[in-house]
Amino acid sequence: MGRAFVYVILGGGVAAGYAALEFTKRGVSHGELCIISEEPVAPYERPALSKGFLLPESPARLPSFHTCVGANEERLTPKWYKEHGIELVLGTRVKSADVRRKTLLTATGETISYKILIIATGARALKLEEFGVSGSEAENVCYLRDLADANSLVNVMQSCAGGNAVVIGGGYIGMECAASLVINKINVTMVFPEAHCMARLFTPKIASYYEDYYQSKGVKFIKGTVLSSFEFDSSGKVTAVNLRDGSQLPADMVVVGIGIRPNTSLFEGQLTLEKGGIKVNGKLQTSNNSVYAVGDVATFPVKLFGETRRLEHVDSVRKSAKHAVAAILEPEKAGEFDYLPFFYSRVFALSWQFFGDNAGEVVHFGDYSGSTFGAYWISKGHLVGSFLEGGTKEEYEAIANATRLQAAVEDLAEVGRQGLKFALTV
Numbered sequence: 541m542g543r544a545f546v547y548v549i550l551g552g553g554v555a556a557g558y559a560a561l562e563f564t565k566r567g568v569s570h571g572e573l574c575i576i577s578e579e580p581v582a583p584y585e586r587p588a589l590s591k592g593f594l595l596p597e598s599p600a601r602l603p604s605f606h607t608c609v610g611a612n613e614e615r616l617t618p619k620w621y622k623e624h625g626i627e628l629v630l631g632t633r634v635k636s637a638d639v640r641r642k643t644l645l646t647a648t649g650e651t652i653s654y655k656i657l658i659i660a661t662g663a664r665a666l667k668l669e670e671f672g673v674s675g676s677e678a679e680n681v682c683y684l685r686d687l688a689d690a691n692s693l694v695n696v697m698q699s700c701a702g703g704n705a706v707v708i709g710g711g712y713i714g715m716e717c718a719a720s721l722v723i724n725k726i727n728v729t730m731v732f733p734e735a736h737c738m739a740r741l742f743t744p745k746i747a748s749y750y751e752d753y754y755q756s757k758g759v760k761f762i763k764g765t766v767l768s769s770f771e772f773d774s775s776g777k778v779t780a781v782n783l784r785d786g787s788q789l790p791a792d793m794v795v796v797g798i799g800i801r802p803n804t805s806l807f808e809g810q811l812t813l814e815k816g817g818i819k820v821n822g823k824l825q826t827s828n829n830s831v832y833a834v835g836d837v838a839t840f841p842v843k844l845f846g847e848t849r850r851l852e853h854v855d856s857v858r859k860s861a862k863h864a865v866a867a868i869l870e871p872e873k874a875g876e877f878d879y880l881p882f883f884y885s886r887v888f889a890l891s892w893q894f895f896g897d898n899a900g901e902v903v904h905f906g907d908y909s910g911s912t913f914g915a916y917w918i919s920k921g922h923l924v925g926s927f928l929e930g931g932t933k934e935e936y937e938a939i940a941n942a943t944r945l946q947a948a949v950e951d952l953a954e955v956g957r958q959g960l961k962f963a964l965t966v
């Protein structure tokens with residue numbers, strides 16, 4: 541049993557949706573393109589799962605957040621794929637790939653062959669078991685990567701109103717879920733190993749603003765320790781969390797956000813890997829000419845930094861997917877992918893954006909007791925990264941522009957005094 545396509549996208553997440561739209565904009569014939577996804581639904585904007593999806597009032601539900609609404613583009617419903625002659629093979633896991641033969645074998649036993657493959661398999665959430673703690677299978681221990689996880693998180697949350705949640709991990713999932721739990725009237729304690737939240741990006745000063753804000757909403761922080769085990773009741777539900785420092789926290793539910801691993805396993809030994817992802821060039825092409833990789837799974841050259849990176853943020857996913865399609869369909873015209881890293885988050889009434897790299901020396905600016913403040917990262921006399929909370933569209937554009945141009949900085953203290961004016965006048 542088998543089918544053949546010109547183009548196959550393996551994975552049906554954010555990258556797949558944006559790639560599909562780009563294929564139709566640049567011209568693809570009916571029957572040429574196929575998307576294979578383990579998930580049972582058409583590509584959707586994954587960021588909605590930790591935000592609008594978890595709201596107690598008028599929560600976001602599909603079909604409202606199918607790609608590509610997150611970039612103010614067309615919403616691609618299953619009907620759209622049908623109308624454009626794109627084959628959506630949903631609820632189907634690919635269990636092996638052969639890049640020499642250009643075939644994929646699905647768990648249902650079908651062989652799908654391609655001329656060009658785009659790997660868009662994203663990543664999976666790390667499990668506590670990988671850190672030696674068991675209990676992930678308990679019904680009130682929640683992870684958040686896909687729609688099924690989000691649905692079960694909502695169910696667990698609804699059964700815990702007024703109760704206690706322990707959030708493990710102080711990264712993006714931890715911070716966004718903690719805010720959503722509070723909005724759902726659940727008492728939250730966050731536990732993470734670092735000295736402050738969002739340790740890979742935030743400075744201690746930035747982090748303390750958000751931690752103070754969260755504390756004002758009732759969130760408790762336990763830092764510098766990790767969970768060591770769970771207590772269970774007779775039905776197998778978690779009732780408490782034991783920490784390595786010896787303390788115990790009562791828990792009606794637990795949310796775990798301790799990082800991800802890219803889904804590379806199908807291609808290990810077949811394609812070159814780097815920094816945990818599939819290595820691609822500036823055209824998003826892997827070590828095999830017929831295979832491209834985009835999104836969370838790809839390690840690509842960031843021209844601005846002169847080195848390769850693997851990013852886990854939706855803007856780079858969308859843009860890398862579009863660029864790969866351009867490189868496939870118009871190889872002579874498409875240049876090298878030239879990307880300015882962009883991260884953001886929205887929690888409670890707060891909203892921040894970050895551009896570039898958090899390397900070198902840092903200068904804080906603005907009013908850290910008010911609502912608009914930020915930071916610049918300066919390396920070798922040039923601006924390489926910028927962060928802003930509570931900015932306007934123009935202000936975010938200005939810091940992005942100044943960072944992309946790597947504006948020269950002579951006097952760090954002066955740039956700190958100028959704050960946003962520095963970026964606005966570059």
Ligand code: FAD
Pocket residue numbers: 550551552553554555556576577578579585586587588589590632633634635660661662663684685686803806834835836837851852853854855857882883884885886
């Ligand atoms: P994914 O969207 O993960 O899609 C991968 C797809 O491949 C999935 O459908 C998966 O089922 C499928 N797949 C994998 N292996 C196989 C296989 N063997 N066979 C078939 N199918 C397979 N980023 C931001 O910048 N801002 C945000 O606010 C933000 N919020 C987020 C909130 C949540 C809850 C999560 C989980 C992520 C968030 N992100 C955010 C990150 C962003 O969503 C990811 O960077 C993005 O989804 C990655 O896109 P992708 O297409 O590479 O992978």
Ligand code: NDP
Pocket residue numbers: 590671708709710711712713714716731732733734738739740766767796797798799800852853854883884885886
């Ligand atoms: P992150 O990498 O952001 O954060 C993981 C956190 O868990 C870190 O604080 C990490 O500490 C900590 N940690 C690691 N191991 C343990 C452990 N054993 N016990 C306790 N804490 C631990 O990953 P998330 O899970 O938060 O997010 C998953 C993915 O979703 C990421 O790709 C992220 O980019 C994406 N996402 C993005 C959002 C956004 O951009 N707004 C929103 C939601 C998700 P350490 O640093 O020391 O390893």
